[in-house]
Amino acid sequence: MSFDKAKAMRNAERFVAQGKLRAAIAEYRSVVDNDPRDIATLNMLGDLYAKNAEKKEAVACYLQVADHYNTQGFSQKAIAIYNKITRIQPDSIEVSAKLAELHKNKGSLAEARSHYTTLAEHYQKNGRRLEALAMYKQIALLDPNNTEVCMNLADSYIRENQKDEALEAYAEAGARFSRQGKNEEAIRALMKGFDLKSTDLRILNGLVKAQTALGRAQKASALLEEILENEPYNRDVLYLLIECCIDSQNAAGAERAVVKLVEIEPANYPKFLDLIRIYLNVNDPESAARILTMSAEYMLAGGQSDECGKWINEILERDPAHLGGLRLLVRYNSWLKDENGFRLSLERLYSSASSKQSIDDERFALNHLVVLRPHETRFRDRLNEINEQFGFEEGDTETTATEFLSEGLSAFGPDDPGEHSNGEVVEGTVIETSSGFEFHRETETVELMPEPSDLSHADQLKIQKELESIDFYIENDYNDLAEKALSELAAEFGDREEFAVLRRRIGAEFDEPAKISASVVVEQATPEVTASTIGIDQIRSEFGLETAEDTSDEDYETHYHMGVAYQEMGLMEEAIREYQEAVSRVEMHDGTRRFFSCANLLGHCFLLNDQPKHAIKWFERALETPDISTEEHHGLWYELATAHEAAGDDSEAIRYFEQVYAEDVDFRDVAERVRNLVASPH
Numbered sequence: 001m002s003f004d005k006a007k008a009m010r011n012a013e014r015f016v017a018q019g020k021l022r023a024a025i026a027e028y029r030s031v032v033d034n035d036p037r038d039i040a041t042l043n044m045l046g047d048l049y050a051k052n053a054e055k056k057e058a059v060a061c062y063l064q065v066a067d068h069y070n071t072q073g074f075s076q077k078a079i080a081i082y083n084k085i086t087r088i089q090p091d092s093i094e095v096s097a098k099l100a101e102l103h104k105n106k107g108s109l110a111e112a113r114s115h116y117t118t119l120a121e122h123y124q125k126n127g128r129r130l131e132a133l134a135m136y137k138q139i140a141l142l143d144p145n146n147t148e149v150c151m152n153l154a155d156s157y158i159r160e161n162q163k164d165e166a167l168e169a170y171a172e173a174g175a176r177f178s179r180q181g182k183n184e185e186a187i188r189a190l191m192k193g194f195d196l197k198s199t200d201l202r203i204l205n206g207l208v209k210a211q212t213a214l215g216r217a218q219k220a221s222a223l224l225e226e227i228l229e230n231e232p233y234n235r236d237v238l239y240l241l242i243e244c245c246i247d248s249q250n251a252a253g254a255e256r257a258v259v260k261l262v263e264i265e266p267a268n269y270p271k272f273l274d275l276i277r278i279y280l281n282v283n284d285p286e287s288a289a290r291i292l293t294m295s296a297e298y299m300l301a302g303g304q305s306d307e308c309g310k311w312i313n314e315i316l317e318r319d320p321a322h323l324g325g326l327r328l329l330v331r332y333n334s335w336l337k338d339e340n341g342f343r344l345s346l347e348r349l350y351s352s353a354s355s356k357q358s359i360d361d362e363r364f365a366l367n368h369l370v371v372l373r374p375h376e377t378r379f380r381d382r383l384n385e386i387n388e389q390f391g392f393e394e395g396d397t398e399t400t401a402t403e404f405l406s407e408g409l410s411a412f413g414p415d416d417p418g419e420h421s422n423g424e425v426v427e428g429t430v431i432e433t434s435s436g437f438e439f440h441r442e443t444e445t446v447e448l449m450p451e452p453s454d455l456s457h458a459d460q461l462k463i464q465k466e467l468e469s470i471d472f473y474i475e476n477d478y479n480d481l482a483e484k485a486l487s488e489l490a491a492e493f494g495d496r497e498e499f500a501v502l503r504r505r506i507g508a509e510f511d512e513p514a515k516i517s518a519s520v521v522v523e524q525a526t527p528e529v530t531a532s533t534i535g536i537d538q539i540r541s542e543f544g545l546e547t548a549e550d551t552s553d554e555d556y557e558t559h560y561h562m563g564v565a566y567q568e569m570g571l572m573e574e575a576i577r578e579y580q581e582a583v584s585r586v587e588m589h590d591g592t593r594r595f596f597s598c599a600n601l602l603g604h605c606f607l608l609n610d611q612p613k614h615a616i617k618w619f620e621r622a623l624e625t626p627d628i629s630t631e632e633h634h635g636l637w638y639e640l641a642t643a644h645e646a647a648g649d650d651s652e653a654i655r656y657f658e659q660v661y662a663e664d665v666d667f668r669d670v671a672e673r674v675r676n677l678v679a680s681p682h
Helices: 004-019 021-036 040-052 055-072 075-088 092-108 111-124 131-141 148-159 163-179 183-196 200-212 217-230 235-247 251-264 264-281 285-301 305-318 324-334 339-355 359-372 377-390 400-406 459-474 479-493 499-506 534-544 553-568 573-582 595-606 610-625 631-647 650-663 669-680
Strands: 429-433 436-440 443-447
Touching: 004 021, 040 055, 040 075, 040 217, 040 359, 055 075, 055 092, 055 650, 075 092, 092 111, 092 436, 111 131, 111 217, 148 163, 148 183, 163 183, 183 200, 200 217, 217 235, 217 251, 235 251, 235 264, 251 264, 264 285, 264 305, 285 305, 285 459, 305 324, 305 479, 324 339, 324 359, 339 359, 359 377, 459 479, 459 499, 459 553, 459 573, 479 595, 553 573, 553 595, 573 595, 610 631, 631 669
Parallel strands: none
Antiparallel strands: 429 436, 436 443
8 A cells, every 4th residue: 555645644634733742743854764864854853852852763864864964065054053952952063073174164264263172172172182273274264364373273183293284384383473473473383393303395485585585595496405514405495495586596506506407307408598588686697597508408499489489688787798608699590590680790709709809709700700791801810910920720629519519509519610520610601422421622622521420419419408507516626526437427318529629628537439530632723712612502500500491300300309308308388389390290191100100209208298198189180190019009999098097097997997908918017007097886
């Protein structure tokens, strides 16, 4: 026989009207037992139990009703029901905890604090000190301006030997004091935390901010440097020290800290750029140019040419004749392939070097100008005058090439016009022949075979950047770092001549590798400059100034190999940028493997850069490439599974892992990955 709910409800209402509470309770009880989802009737049943002095039964009904409203997100209704319970059981800890959370989530902070206080006092009275501290912590969080409760909480944690919690409380107290402008009180609170753990980042960050606000940034720097004496490779402390020194315009201290940081992680090299502004603010363009020289290669390769140009202009605005700034300007225009800008910057460098009697700079500029402007005899005449005055000859070993390479002007490369591959300087014009490079001089012709290279483009780029870093170490007397870096390079690439040059600068010894001999044929000629031996197209090609001549294949290879180099150095953002440039120059169906390679590497870079959703996109595009092998399918499915797992999508991860597992159970660790994912809840 089915239950007649409507009849039971009518009977219950009639019994209530007659004052027959027990009979009404029985009817409502039958309704609730047959329909547990009837929350309104359950609430009325609780009211009847309460009215009939059946407190235990009333509370049981109210708890079910309140928990239902709480679960459904009806916080105000839940609060009303829990308040009914407190009138029946005012000491209910369970209800106080529920009300505290509800009021906190609703934003009723005063009511929440009242209930948390009740809980804290209850736990304290019953000897449950840790639970009491947890409640006091909640009270502190609800009142962001109350510093006293934070300090008391921290001291209580110390008594309970809860050091981590005490550190957090002291840090919070310091932050609150600082927000109120009470920096002295903030320092006192934070120093208590410092005594517990001197390397806690929140404590140190608060101390730096408070000391800086009081104009004592140097004191904060000294504290950080003291920590680094014991932990010289603590990245977090180094970062803080750099920021502290930058805020206080302490360029020397910042530079020392950046050098240490770069030694740990070369990817932090751009931190040097922050120093440029400091040096310019104190009107030190020499130091600004030195730092920019060390950073320019990264900026240009990383697509920040506009920013690089901005810094160069700022240096030259302060000193238009600054040699370091002009060297950078020459290099910058070469990178941009701006033929006119390249020539004008060389002329500026020549003029400034001439007035400052910097023979090396002047001679460098002239060596290029006589090629770019062969009809202007003043450049040729001055170059001849310098060579005659200072005795420069073809066999000289003291050349400007190495010095400019160490200054970062490597953009011109080893095949610089007027420069042998072994570093000897020869003035004149250049013609590329089938047998090598031919230099036409006023009195002789020198024929050189180009130096063969057993290094890939990526290796050459890596060596170039490492040499710039080593040169910076040497200039700033970090000889130990320089020697260590040179040893690592020699171990990886073998001893090379450019390594030997830098070793000699720091007095280190090593067995110099045998130099590749050049085949030199000297022929006498009439003392007349041959201006027609090279055309403008050849000049552009020789200096890397060609504009529309590059083929798409060359562009692809350049960007692809740059991406490989950056990926090997851990510079993922730069690698992604280069791979994206490379993949934009190829087609998926062009019959080559180029699109597949780029898409696959982009997926790996995004995954290493904690961007799994972008990685998924590129792995999926790689899968669309025609004619990929079964093994390549397995590899891409595996990587897609890994990316989905990193993105938190376990169901998709399992799907791809199982595709691999179904076809090759021994592929990498796929069997274990499938077991782990299937066993874990998701």
